[in-house]
Amino acid sequence: MRMLHTMIRVGNLDRSLDFYQEVLGMRLLRKEEYPSGKFTLAFVGYGDEIDHTVLELTHNWDTSEYDLGNGYGHIAIEVDNATKACDMARQKGGKVIREAGPMMHGTTVIAFIEDPDGYKIEFIEKNT
CATH class of the missing domain: 3.10.180.10 (2,3-Dihydroxybiphenyl 1,2-Dioxygenase, domain 1)
Structure with missing residues (x-):
């Protein structure tokens, strides 16, 4: 077994992709749109998914912000x-x-x- 990715929901995918690529130096590995579900998944990381754990950014098209709650860490x-x-x-x-x-x-x-x-x-x- 191995860890594949961690998913977080983002309110503005372009803004988040800019942050993770420009500020943290990750690269966009793949991006998939699901029009019937009205969401987009973007996977970013420092290496290919085949041998690295990556971050999945989920953008639900009709949601611009989320309550992070008190269970999330970092x-x-x-x-x-x-x-x-x-x-x-x-x-x-x-x-x-x-x-x-x-x-x-x-x-x-x-x-x-x-x-x-x-x-x-x-x-x-x-x-x-």
Whole structure:
């Protein structure tokens, strides 16, 4: 068994694709429209689905925003340097909501940014 993807619902697919591609450097792997169901699925990631876990962006055509609820946590991305990742995200229009620094009760360096729909993305600095 292996993890295939995580799905999140987005209110504006173009805005979300821009964020995940331009701010986080993912690439669009495939996009499928389902007119009879009035939704589009877009899969983004850092590598091909055959051997990488990816992110599925689901856009329901008649819904422009979602209540994220209190059960969702975050998407985690490993980075070489969390401070530089925050700076790069900010320069590309990303919203940094927690600057890089040690996690509470630990030493791992983390930071958080937010996507256009309010989903949290954690940068975890690689241990070298």
